[in-house]
Each structure stands twice: as C-alpha cells, then as structure tokens.
Amino acid sequence: MATETQNGSTYSIKEAGTFGDIQIADEVIAIIAGLAATEVDGVAKMYGNITNELVSKLGMNRLSKGVKVLVTPNDVKVDLSIELKYGYSVMKVSEKVQEKVKQAIETMTGLEVSVVRVRIAGVAVEKEDKA
DSSP: OEEEEETTTEEEEEOTTOSSOEEEEHHHHHHHHHHHHHTSTTEEEEOOOHHHHHHHHTTOOOTTTTEEEEEOSSOEEEEEEEEEETTSOHHHHHHHHHHHHHHHHHHHHOOOEEEEEEEEEEEEOOOOOOO
16 A cells, blocks of 8 residues: 655555545544544543634634645654543553544544544632532
8 A cells, every 4th residue: 555645635546456446534543543532441532732722712613633644655643632531541541542543533534543642721629519
C-alpha cells in the first residue's frame, strides 16, 4: 500500500487490484483521533485554542478540535491536546489515549501511525451540586 500527497491535505492510497484511488483528508484522520481520544476514561474533552473554543460556544463544534495531524508518504504523526478529569492518573490516561488513537487510525485508514503526542492542557473539576 502506498500513499501520495495530493492537494496538500488529501492523500491517495493505491493498492494493486483495486478499482480506483481512495482519498483521505487530514480532517478525517483528525476526527478519528479526536473521537478515539474522548472514548478513553479520564478524558474530559478535547482542548482547542481560543478560536476553537469560541467557535464551539457559537454552536459550530468541530470534532477535530485540539488535534493536529501530519500525514507523510511513510506515516502519520498526531498531536492531541486534552482536558483530563480530576483524580485520574496523567500517565495512565495518556498511555491509553496514545494506544486508542493509534489503533483507531491504523484500523480505519490502513495508514501507519508513528507518533501520538498527548498534551494535558487542563483539568476538569466537577462542579458540586448545591442542595
């Protein structure tokens, strides 16, 4: 299986015996990574920059918020910014996020993931209910 860059943000996968090319946009890989990360117990949410936070509050939430993806002909590199739930182990949650994201991208796209960097950008503290 080979990949080629096309138009800077879409990649073609070519394999012998297929009927045509399969193209995967960076945004799709970022969405897969974001969804996989938020499935891990201990992750409160993806953590984007100020612009992403404002867009989210306006109701235009993007599933790839807090995710940067670099796809080369040989591999995929992913950078994630997450908000951790209070009381969870930073190391354990980060390792689970790395495993889950790598597995999800490789399973769904067939691309090889070489790096998954996790940045803990915040801690979510649950608000106490006033009785």
